[in-house]
Amino acid sequence: MLYRFVDGEPEVLLVHPGGPFWKRRDEGAWSIPKGEVEPGETREDVARREFAEELGQPAPEVELTPLGSVRQAGGKVVHAWAARGDLDVSGVNSATFAVEWPPKSGRMQDFPEVDRAVWFGLTEARRKILPAQSVFLDRLITLHRHE
Numbered sequence: 134m135l136y137r138f139v140d141g142e143p144e145v146l147l148v149h150p151g152g153p154f155w156k157r158r159d160e161g162a163w164s165i166p167k168g169e170v171e172p173g174e175t176r177e178d179v180a181r182r183e184f185a186e187e188l189g190q191p192a193p194e195v196e197l198t199p200l201g202s203v204r205q206a207g208g209k210v211v212h213a214w215a216a217r218g219d220l221d222v223s224g225v226n227s228a229t230f231a232v233e234w235p236p237k238s239g240r241m242q243d244f245p246e247v248d249r250a251v252w253f254g255l256t257e258a259r260r261k262i263l264p265a266q267s268v269f270l271d272r273l274i275t276l277h278r279h280e
Contacts, residue, residue, distance in 0.1 A: 151245035163261040189226030193218030
């Protein structure tokens, strides 16, 4: 979870999933960049790789602070880290995935994994993020209370 401070207030970078299934969903649909662990990778390696794949820019070369893990509604376990940094969201260029679209048409279409990335203040981020991932916002706040 990339974060920064603007006028002393924290902002977090969230991504909106691309593709036709998410096109009209907004609140409760945003996420942190995430992905599957491949053989030989550490979870931190995955966090950095997925950041680069989903945003088209490398993750900042800063220390990652563990935020723990959560189980999402579909059963997927997401492990997260906090990293302080900045990113120009106008340069987002996500990797793509192929899906049959429209359904049962026999036509495969490519869609971006992420169709946009936005910096949100914590109140708005809480409305936008997938419900299970909101705990990462709480953990980020707790982390900064101890600094």
